[in-house]
Amino acid sequence: xxxxxxxxxxxxxxxYIKGVMAxxxxxxxxxxFSEYYSGEDLVQGIRNRKRCDLLILDMQMExxxxxxxxxxxxxxxxxxxxVFCSGVHMPTDESFKATPFRYLxxxxxxxxMISEMCAVVRQIKENQNVPCIVGNYxxxxxxxxxxxxLYIENTKHGSRIHVGREQIEYSFEHKLTTRQKLGELYExxxxxxxxxxxxxxxxxxxxxxxxxxxxxxxxxxxTILTIxxxxxxxxxxxxxxxxxxxxxx
Numbered sequence: 001x002x003x004x005x006x007x008x009x010x011x012x013x014x015x016y017i018k019g020v021m022a023x024x025x026x027x028x029x030x031x032x033f034s035e036y037y038s039g040e041d042l043v044q045g046i047r048n049r050k051r052c053d054l055l056i057l058d059m060q061m062e063x064x065x066x067x068x069x070x071x072x073x074x075x076x077x078x079x080x081x082x083v084f085c086s087g088v089h090m091p092t093d094e095s096f097k098a099t100p101f102r103y104l105x106x107x108x109x110x111x112x113m114i115s116e117m118c119a120v121v122r123q124i125k126e127n128q129n130v131p132c133i134v135g136n137y138x139x140x141x142x143x144x145x146x147x148x149x150l151y152i153e154n155t156k157h158g159s160r161i162h163v164g165r166e167q168i169e170y171s172f173e174h175k176l177t178t179r180q181k182l183g184e185l186y187e188x189x190x191x192x193x194x195x196x197x198x199x200x201x202x203x204x205x206x207x208x209x210x211x212x213x214x215x216x217x218x219x220x221x222x223t224i225l226t227i228x229x230x231x232x233x234x235x236x237x238x239x240x241x242x243x244x245x246x247x248x249x
Contacts, residue, residue, distance in 0.1 A: 007036040008058035024117040039064025043072045052080045059086040070098035135161045135176030146192035153201040154182040164221040195238040198228045205242040
């Protein structure tokens with residue numbers, strides 16, 4: 001099931017885009033649409049939302065415009081696919097701060113709109129193969145993909161997720177938590193380069209920049225972690241395998 005949000009103050013255009021999506025390589029039965037008719041409604045609606053595969057966003061709305069709405073959306077879904085639609089405006093430098101996948105003009109012919117949306121659909125389907133971990137910060141939720149995460153540590157009631165500013169912009173200062181247990185997260189993330197460095201935490205091998213003979217390692221953001229003796233041999237083996245695979249790709 002694909003979760004798609006359309007935010008546009010023109011209800012006729014919302015219906016039109018839903019029809020375009022149905023002609024762009026997706027079956028109606030595999031799409032769950034959510035519709036919002038203002039930026040304010042969208043921002044309110046995504047607060048407790050766990051997932052979004054695609055947002056199609058109007059650039060010209062009363063109240064919150066497309067740029068501000070996109071910025072607020074990115075705080076919750078930094079990796080979701082974003083497509084801007086505009087009646088008259090062409091992209092500006094500000095438009096690209098939210099990293100849109102496409103910028104579409106409403107004046108496009110239906111043939112061109114379908115062609116553009118086919119590329120969007122292909123990207124959605126590629127992204128479906130990547131797991132999404134939801135981290136919580138007080139009453140906010142943040143959707144994370146494996147590349148967003150530096151390491152995850154065990155806590156009493158679940159796990160704490162550590163991310164780096166180079167991966168996503170954030171303001172929660174290492175306070176993202178999830179009720180998922182570390183072992184459960186390891187099963188999900190191990191195929192994407194995560195390994196146990198200690199019984200209390202798993203590490204994204206992508207961000208290990210240095211391993212010392214005494215069992216310490218340094219992550220890309222400067223974090224120093226200790227590899228336990230019981231995990232050292234296995235961790236080194238995983239790291240060597242990951243590096244070898246990385247440079248063979």
